[in-house]
Amino acid sequence: MPDARANAVRIDFARTPPDKPAFLGTKSFTDYDLAELVDYIDWTPFFQTWELAGRFPAILDDPKVGEVARSLYDDARKMLERIVAERWFKAQAVIGFWPANADGDDIAVYADEARETQIATFHTLRQQLEKREGRFNAALSDFIAPASSGVADYIGAFVVTAGIGEDLIADRFKNANDDYSSILCKALADRLAEAFAERMHTRVRREFWAYAPDESLSTEDLILEKYRGIRPAPGYPAQPDHTEKKTLFALLDAENSTGVKLTESFAMWPGSSVSGLYFSHPESYYFGVGKIERDQVEEYAARKGWSVQEAERWLAPVLNYIPSQDQSAQDRSLREAMPTQPPSSVVPANDAEARELDAHPPGCTCAMHLAYRKKAVGAG
Numbered sequence: 001m002p003d004a005r006a007n008a009v010r011i012d013f014a015r016t017p018p019d020k021p022a023f024l025g026t027k028s029f030t031d032y033d034l035a036e037l038v039d040y041i042d043w044t045p046f047f048q049t050w051e052l053a054g055r056f057p058a059i060l061d062d063p064k065v066g067e068v069a070r071s072l073y074d075d076a077r078k079m080l081e082r083i084v085a086e087r088w089f090k091a092q093a094v095i096g097f098w099p100a101n102a103d104g105d106d107i108a109v110y111a112d113e114a115r116e117t118q119i120a121t122f123h124t125l126r127q128q129l130e131k132r133e134g135r136f137n138a139a140l141s142d143f144i145a146p147a148s149s150g151v152a153d154y155i156g157a158f159v160v161t162a163g164i165g166e167d168l169i170a171d172r173f174k175n176a177n178d179d180y181s182s183i184l185c186k187a188l189a190d191r192l193a194e195a196f197a198e199r200m201h202t203r204v205r206r207e208f209w210a211y212a213p214d215e216s217l218s219t220e221d222l223i224l225e226k227y228r229g230i231r232p233a234p235g236y237p238a239q240p241d242h243t244e245k246k247t248l249f250a251l252l253d254a255e256n257s258t259g260v261k262l263t264e265s266f267a268m269w270p271g272s273s274v275s276g277l278y279f280s281h282p283e284s285y286y287f288g289v290g291k292i293e294r295d296q297v298e299e300y301a302a303r304k305g306w307s308v309q310e311a312e313r314w315l316a317p318v319l320n321y322i323p324s325q326d327q328s329a330q331d332r333s334l335r336e337a338m339p340t341q342p343p344s345s346v347v348p349a350n351d352a353e354a355r356e357l358d359a360h361p362p363g364c365t366c367a368m369h370l371a372y373r374k375k376a377v378g379a380g
């Protein structure tokens with residue numbers, strides 16, 4: 001860990017001072033106009049949901065899957081028109097900006113510019129595997145000016161949903177034995193949520209953080225992320241810890257302002273919701289934390305106020321060691337020390353994925369579930 005930390009991303013914040021957002025605190029958006037989101041839809045993942053590989057719009061003319069893709073796209077556009085005109089779903093969002101500074105691998109969020117009252121901490125994880133010459137061991141905290149630099153920096157956060165009402169409509173189709181339309185409408189709610197995240201991020205760069213007021217990018221360039229700044233989502237490779245959503249939701253009072261709830265396993269309900277942090281620095285980028293070692297897990301556990309076992313449970317997919325084996329070794333030595341002790345049960349090493357799937361909320365619309373359901377109705 002010391003080596004990884006010594007190889008952190010080094011940004012000269014004094015040379016590229018952070019921009020101050022146009023407002024500090026939160027701003028919510030109720031009943032956002034769905035029509036505004038349609039042009040921001042990235043259709044390529046829509047086809048992936050139906051296991052049709054290829055980029056949109058080229059996929060429509062693909063010699064192998066073009067015909068199926070066109071028919072699906074035709075149905076989708078027709079339903080999308082009705083969704084917008086008849087307001088099937090409600091789109092809501094909340095965004096917020098706060099003064100923030102890095103504190104080691106954490107990000108301290110302050111109540112105001114005095115930077116004396118800390119109202120939240122975002123914990124980040126650092127890439128730990130050895131890097132090639134010239135590559136860094138990044139953590140998201142590297143993209144925020146450290147408190148010791150004396151540079152005033154900021155962080156943003158958002159929760160958007162396009163799924164308020166989606167379950168009701170999807171169930172209506174299902175009860176009418178129209179599983180195809182039920183899945184289609186959920187897939188479209190999911191597309192609208194991603195489009196909303198894209199649209200809101202664009203507005204953040206132009207109006208709300210306003211560090212790129214003159215930006216003008218095509219939908220394609222937005223999909224290719226040709227803009228300044230990133231919006232990493234907890235549970236994604238740069239921060240695989242889903243529990244960070246709890247901090248994000250609390251800061252934004254997101255459950256009250258958007259109607260999006262966090263489940264026990266920190267999945268969002270409705271499924272057609274997106275959340276994340278905003279980083280504005282031009283040198284910020286997406287990365288994958290990759291596998292991490294026990295020393296970082298122990299330190300992270302202490303920072304989060306967790307036991308090491310708790311940290312290993314939440315970070316199971318990124319551990320570079322097998323805690324269950326260590327657990328059985330511990331159990332063995334315990335048994336040897338106390339031969340009358342009954343054997344402890346050992347957690348299977350790879351049950352994290354199964355637990356994750358079980359933990360999805362009812363009616364979950366993640367790509368995996370949609371693919372299963374699509375198979376069940378034989379569509380696509």
Ligand code: SAM
Nearest residue numbers: 042045194231232233236237238276286287288
């Ligand atoms: N155009 C895509 C769509 O409509 O489905 C956008 C969604 S895709 C899941 C991209 C988003 O995932 C990013 O905006 C970011 O929130 C998240 N993301 C991607 N790579 C990430 C990474 N390495 N770490 C954290 N978040 C990541």
